[in-house]
Amino acid sequence: MVKITDVARRAGVSPSTVSYVLSGKRPISAATQRRVEESIRELGYRPHAGARALASSRSNVLALVMPLRSGVHVPVQMQFAGAVVTTARRHDHDVLLLTQEEGEDGLRRVADSALVDALIVMDVQLRDARTPLLRSLPLPSVLIGFPAEADGLTCIDLDFTATGESCVGHLARLGHRCVALLGSPPEVYARGTGFAQRTAAGFTAAAHRCGISSTVLPCEPTRAAVQETVERLLRDHPGLTGVVVHNEPALPLLLEAFQQAGMRIPQDLSVVAVCPDELAESAAVPVTSVAIPAEEVGERAVELLMAKLNGQSVPDATLLPPRLTQRVSSAPRGPAS
Amino acid sequence: MVKITDVARRAGVSPSTVSYVLSGKRPISAATQRRVEESIRELGYRPHAGARALASSRSNVLALVMPLRSGVHVPVQMQFAGAVVTTARRHDHDVLLLTQEEGEDGLRRVADSALVDALIVMDVQLRDARTPLLRSLPLPSVLIGFPAEADGLTCIDLDFTATGESCVGHLARLGHRCVALLGSPPEVYARGTGFAQRTAAGFTAAAHRCGISSTVLPCEPTRAAVQETVERLLRDHPGLTGVVVHNEPALPLLLEAFQQAGMRIPQDLSVVAVCPDELAESAAVPVTSVAIPAEEVGERAVELLMAKLNGQSVPDATLLPPRLTQRVSSAPRGPAS
DNA sequence: GCACCCCGTCGAAACGATTCGACAATCTCG
DNA sequence: CGAGATTGTCGAATCGTTTCGACGGGGTGC
Secondary structure, three states, X not given: OOOHHHHHHHHOOOHHHHHHHHHOOOOOOHHHHHHHHHHHHHHOOOOOHHHHHHHXXXXXXXXXXEOOOOOOOHHHHHHHXXXXXXXXXXXXXXXXXXXXXXXXXXXXXXHHOOOOOEEEEXXXXXXXXXXXXXXXXXXXXXXXXXXXXOOOOOEEEEOHHHHHHHHHHHHHHOOOOEEEEEOOOHHHHHHOOOHHHHHHHHHHHHHHHHOOEEEEEOOOOOHHHHHHHHHHHHHHOOOOOEEXXXXXXXXXXXXXXXXXXXXXXXXXXXXXXXXXXXXXXHOOOOOEEEXXXXXXXXXXXXXXXXXXXXXXXXXXXXXXXXXXXXOXXXXXXXXXX | OOOHHHHHHHHOOOHHHHHHHHHOOOOOOXXXXXXHHHHHHHHOOOOXXXXXXXXXXXXXXXXXXXXXXOOOOHHHHHHHHHHHXXXXXXXXXXXXXXXXXXXXHHHHHXXXXXXXXXXXXXXXXXXXXHHHHHHXXXXXXXXXXXXXXXXXXXXXXXXXXXXXXXXXHHHHHOOOOEEEEEOOOHHHHHHOOOHHHHHHHHHHHHHHHHOOEXXXXXXXOOHHHHHHHHHHHHHHOOOOOEEEEOOHHHHHHHHHHHHXXXXXXXXXXXXXXXXXXXXXXXXXXXXXXXXXXXXXXXXXXXXXXXXXXXXXXXXXXXXXXXXXXXXXXXXOOOOOO
């Protein structure tokens, strides 16, 4: 194995000089720099990660805590992970993969053993047992999603309030005057990943502001429940011409149910969804949608961490603006009615 | 930060003794052991990963190289990654995530810098540029999938030959006498991840052995191509009563096309697929299938690596037996004909 | 031409573990 | 009962970097 002293000898300098060339922490003359870099290349030198970590108390590794077993969001998670790794590499860091199951002990373990310099925690719940720990750890961290008590923590996510508003705005601009939000099943609102409430709040506020009538309905993603929800919705709101769906698994079922109830999309009913682009594109009728910007979240999360590692201060909350992609499922309200 | 000398002092022993208690590499009296362990607990001591890596030249980290951007197989990859992390932890190792894109340089980097002790490489191609490098690296590695030249490499995957055989066997036992394999598009056979050929070989050999007639057809996963393939197949093989589908994206299209051609499943035609269980279950007609045993592959891959790290010798090739799950798409051939 | 400062480099001391040889004390066996 | 093997522990060297203080030499200001 080739080490720093080998490089130093060959370049005719001391090991510390080589180190300074590598880190740039002290000025080095151009000539020396060139000689050192040449030696490094010729010898194929790579600093020993362990030694480096020991001496500098920096491992240049980030931990990424992922829910590795769950179901629906998998491709989005993958995109996110990809963005994290890629961005981390751009900042000369690597990524250590931890599972949700390792829980608090896992976090403490990698932190105490100085295996990583910082943490990214995905899939944060409203009442997340890890938040007190994260606050007390000496390592910087970034959470994906917002817990109930977010103070003292750095969090990032799609701005769900703005998302709800944006969907209503889109429908309003198309001339719709009576809209509904079909959300997650009741238990999600209760257990709470928080984003459900925020979408609903944005939705309702925007509808109010635009002076259009609105309803919010939770919805189980089963064929029977969907059927019933749709029937009730159409019965109670005969003037309904637009719906926003924030419920991935129910989306295809809903489309089907509406069509069976005689509503053509988009002629009779405009549909906007909050879901991954993939799903929106591959639906029976391609659906106008707002996607979770997984890549951007991943990238920004890493950049927040890097800033924190460099001692810069960063905003507590980062809310990414929603981007609505128009597809065929939403159209101006027909002249009739 | 609490270090080994702190533990040693509190337990009234030397640092080396603490180390030996932790590693078990030398006999320690029961009494001392207890005292040391107690001190460790009381102080919350965790060995510094970098220091440990430096002194022992073992990082206790595995690299997992994943294709993080691709499309279809995502949930399977995730399962696999989950199994790798979980199993690695059981062996007191962590997992570093690398993307495919980092390529050979990435492998060399983590190897040379002693960041990791071993490598797991997913998504290996028939002609994979990384195989020569893996052969020459001093680190042990395990490949998921088989390259063309596998000698000197440790590989693991589903036994696709046996899979082809198993599908035919299932159909034969149900009384079918004329079957077809609908495989991947031609370019996949050419570019080659290898498994396509092996499935076809197993399929054909088994059909021959059972004395039943068989065809193999590649198949593009587009609506038009599927339509045409199905028509041709039914025209050329009027006695056909069973098909094996080894083409994930085409599966739903094929089911639809067969039914539109007047073949009821399973009354007129039995279908067996090679695809993730998820997909098989959620098809219009739940499909009898053989799945990639992602979890088992991940677990076994890690265990192979651990064995290699311990200096044990392991088999070059590990082929996991297929497990066929019967669903409603396959049934005994009707009494007619 | 002298004091002073800055630039570029060096040497040596950490960093926190593991490991190897040595050694005392206890056992074993003839 | 003594030589030799065994058991349990210690001290010191080592792993490969980074970092800090020091220091020589060339520039600047007066």
